[in-house]
Amino acid sequence: xxxxxxxxxxxxxxxxxxxxxxxxxxxxxxxxxxxxxxxxxxxxxxxxxxxxxxxxxxxxxxxxxxxxxxxxxxxxxxxxxxxxxxxxxxxxxxxxxxxxxxxxxxxxxxxxxxxxxxxxxxxxxxxxxxxxxxxxxxxxxxxxxxxxxxxxxxxxxxxxxxxxxxxxxxxxxxxxxxxxxxxxxxxxxxxxxxxxxxxxxxxxxxxxxxxxxxxxxxxxxxxxxxxxxxxxxxxxxxxxxxxxxxxxxxxxxxxxxxxxxxxxxxxxxxxxxxxxxxxxxxxxxxx
Amino acid sequence: xxxxxxxxxxxxxxxxxxxxxxxxxxxxxxxxxxxxxxxxxxxxxxxxxxxxxxxxxxxxxxxxxxxxxxxxxxxxxxxxxxxxxxxxxxxxxxxxxxxxxxxxxxxxxxxxxxxxxxxxxxxxxxxxxxxxxxxxxxxxxxxxxxxxxxxxxxxxxxxxxxxxxxxxxxxxxxxxxxxxxxxxxxxxxxxxxxxxxxxxxxxxxxxxxxxxxxxxxxxxxxxxxxxxxxxxxxxxxxxxxxxxxxxxxxxxxxxxxxxxxxxxxxxxxxxxxxxxxxxxxxxxxxx
Numbered sequence: 001x002x003x004x005x006x007x008x009x010x011x012x013x014x015x016x017x018x019x020x021x022x023x024x025x026x027x028x029x030x031x032x033x034x035x036x037x038x039x040x041x042x043x044x045x046x047x048x049x050x051x052x053x054x055x056x057x058x059x060x061x062x063x064x065x066x067x068x069x070x071x072x073x074x075x076x077x078x079x080x081x082x083x084x085x086x087x088x089x090x091x092x093x094x095x096x097x098x099x100x101x102x103x104x105x106x107x108x109x110x111x112x113x114x115x116x117x118x119x120x121x122x123x124x125x126x127x128x129x130x131x132x133x134x135x136x137x138x139x140x141x142x143x144x145x146x147x148x149x150x151x152x153x154x155x156x157x158x159x160x161x162x163x164x165x166x167x168x169x170x171x172x173x174x175x176x177x178x179x180x181x182x183x184x185x186x187x188x189x190x191x192x193x194x195x196x197x198x199x200x201x202x203x204x205x206x207x208x209x210x211x212x213x214x215x216x217x218x219x220x221x222x223x224x225x226x227x228x229x230x231x232x233x234x235x236x237x238x239x240x241x242x243x244x245x246x247x248x249x250x251x252x253x254x255x256x257x258x259x260x261x262x263x264x265x266x267x268x269x270x271x272x273x274x275x276x277x278x279x280x281x282x283x284x285x286x287x
Numbered sequence: 288x289x290x291x292x293x294x295x296x297x298x299x300x301x302x303x304x305x306x307x308x309x310x311x312x313x314x315x316x317x318x319x320x321x322x323x324x325x326x327x328x329x330x331x332x333x334x335x336x337x338x339x340x341x342x343x344x345x346x347x348x349x350x351x352x353x354x355x356x357x358x359x360x361x362x363x364x365x366x367x368x369x370x371x372x373x374x375x376x377x378x379x380x381x382x383x384x385x386x387x388x389x390x391x392x393x394x395x396x397x398x399x400x401x402x403x404x405x406x407x408x409x410x411x412x413x414x415x416x417x418x419x420x421x422x423x424x425x426x427x428x429x430x431x432x433x434x435x436x437x438x439x440x441x442x443x444x445x446x447x448x449x450x451x452x453x454x455x456x457x458x459x460x461x462x463x464x465x466x467x468x469x470x471x472x473x474x475x476x477x478x479x480x481x482x483x484x485x486x487x488x489x490x491x492x493x494x495x496x497x498x499x500x501x502x503x504x505x506x507x508x509x510x511x512x513x514x515x516x517x518x519x520x521x522x523x524x525x526x527x528x529x530x531x532x533x534x535x536x537x538x539x540x541x542x543x544x545x546x547x548x549x550x551x552x553x554x555x556x557x558x559x560x561x562x563x564x565x566x567x568x569x570x571x572x573x574x
Contacts, residue, residue: 008501009528038325095446159382159446161549165505165526214295218452239452241296262448 001163002155002171003091004034016172019179021186029072029090029143032064037161039263040065046090049141054079072143079146088147089178091171094156095262096271097225100128100170103152104198105145107134112149113281115181117194122177126170129228131257131274132198138272151178157225160262190285199228199255199274206268208238208246216240219260219270227257231273238270288450289442289458290378291321303459306466308473316359316377316430319351324448326550327352333377336428341366359430366433375434376465378458381443382549383558384512387415387457390439391485392432394421399436400568402468404481409464413457416515418544418561419485425559438465444512447549477572486515486542486561493555495525495533503527506547506557514544518560525557 010017010026017024028034032041042063053066054073062070076085094101102119104112116130131154133139144150153174158167185191208217217238223231230253231237238246248254250273258264259271297304297313304311315321319328329350340353341360349357363372381388389406391399403417418441420426431437440461445454472478495504504525510518517540518524525533535541537560545551546558 005502005528095449157446159444159549160448161552162382162547163502163505164511164547165508166511168505215292215450218450218455221452224451224453241292260449260451262446265448 001161002093002158002168003153004028005163005168006091006172006175017175017179019183019186022179022182024179025076027072027075030065030068039160042066045069046092046142047140049073049079049143049145053141069143073146077146085147087149087151087182088144089175090142090144090150090152091175092152092154093158093160093167094154094258095159096227096257096259097157098129098154098227098257099156100126100174101131101152101154101156101257102128102174103131103133103154105133105139105142105150107132107198107200107279109149110282110284111185112151113196113279114185114191114194114284115149115151115178116196116198117281118181118184118191119174119177120196122180123173126173128174130196130198131201132279133201135201138201138204185284185286188286191281191283193283194281195278196281197276197278199257200277201272202254202275203273204269205237205256205271205273207265207270208240215265217244217246220245223256223271224260227259227271228255230254231256288448289380289445289455290440291315292450292455293378293459293462304462304466306470306473309466309469311466312363314359314362317352317355326447329353332356333379333429334427336360336366336430336432340428356430360433364433372434374436374438374469375431376462377429377431377437377439378462379439379441380445380447380454381441381545382446383514383544383546384444385416385441385514385544386443387413387461388418388439388441388443388544389415389461390418390420390441392420392426392429392437394419394485394487394566396436397569397571398472399438400483400566401478401481401571402436402438402465403483403485404568405468405471405478406461406464407483409467410460413460415461417483417485418488419566420488422488425488425491472571472573475573478568478570480570481568482565483568484563484565486544487564488559489541489562490560491556492524492543492558492560494552494557495527502552504531504533507532510543510558511547514546514558515542517541518543 007026030045043065045065048065048069155167155171158164207215217240220236220239222236235248236245237248254273256271294313317332330352332352335352335356442454442458445451494502504527507523507526509523522535523532524535541560543558
């Protein structure tokens, strides 16, 4: 409930997100789901911003979230057009032990990479990690993807329908620094070249299942809550209900995250595998 | 998902819950809610076993969970009758940091108190606490209340829709010892008098809210995850969104639990307050 609560506070009083040179619009993307305290009503909104959905003939027979995606695209888009909003911060919580995570969709978005660098330095010694989902098959049509610079903010662990003060404050602080960065950029500050460590999504791992699709093993206790920590060939990955261990068989060290996220059981995903890389961001300065 | 997963395993293969002198029946109480991965469909089943509901004229116009309560009462009850099942273990998970908790409804149920003593000794050095809800106003009509000896088993923290191996195994081990206890009792073993420490529910504390019922403060970080730890007068209890601390003002030390449980926001409950007491259980032996 961190994002929903923050947005509702900002709708009432926006002082906290106001900056001289930044126009901000706090917005609840899925009010029906908020009301029902569920992730979605008909279909996952955060997968709904595909060209097919956004160009589908309008009508009440469309799933609620597809109608909503079209509406959001009209307000903040159109996706891919010059009129689209510059930045969308898409506020999410996860049940995984991911801490503060910023999610990017392009390794070539130097504005966003510079923002990541700024936020990481601003919140130190606290840390926040950058997840990059640019995989051609694993990337999906996020709500934020209609903006020119989409930024996902994922903070956890927090169960659904719960508001934890530590998670709430962590999200709030990241947003503050993100807006400060844009304000500085708009003031004309030059940001020199820098490097940013990212965790690049490379594979999706499902739970072991039987022929009927039922899960037959759990995330191994050695892996549970160990998001971002190295997983090496031979390390325990799953534990079956009768106590057998299933080991990771990949060729080298990887960094799992979104480990045991509640919303991803239906997406056949126990965790994603990432590779750690360092990207170079060019200097940026407002034209 | 611990309880649902265990019951489904036992329905397929009941070897683990079989005992020579105990008849067991694994049972999913709310299959529609399981299918939708939600707490309930129409109304909370674990509040539905009231005399009014159980005696209401049957019919499809009744809420799903009331129909289901009547059905469960026919199978395992009738509540309060000699034909009712002896024991129901009602398997629950919580998002609160409660560890293994056994929930009783009567301080005078010496069979259950002896069972608590047995389980506590059997799982040591791991611990499991006993919550006693015998408060005339705070007690509610649980599913397990149709049995002669109702036992709630609440294990956490675990988010909804998630299966954590540590929580799963903890629940499984407690059930094993509980069944072992009944087996020993049915074999004729005498259990001498003993004492059992219980946490006795005395009050329900809601989140601070505005005139519209919206929450205006979160559980304070000093209290979050501190289930069963002493809360003293003057200790921080809530933190408002603008950073103010609300302190506990009660007359003496209490022990909060169910702190920030997701399912209890709708029940206007941030946590319950308990008082620690030691009960004496008489000797028991099968007649």
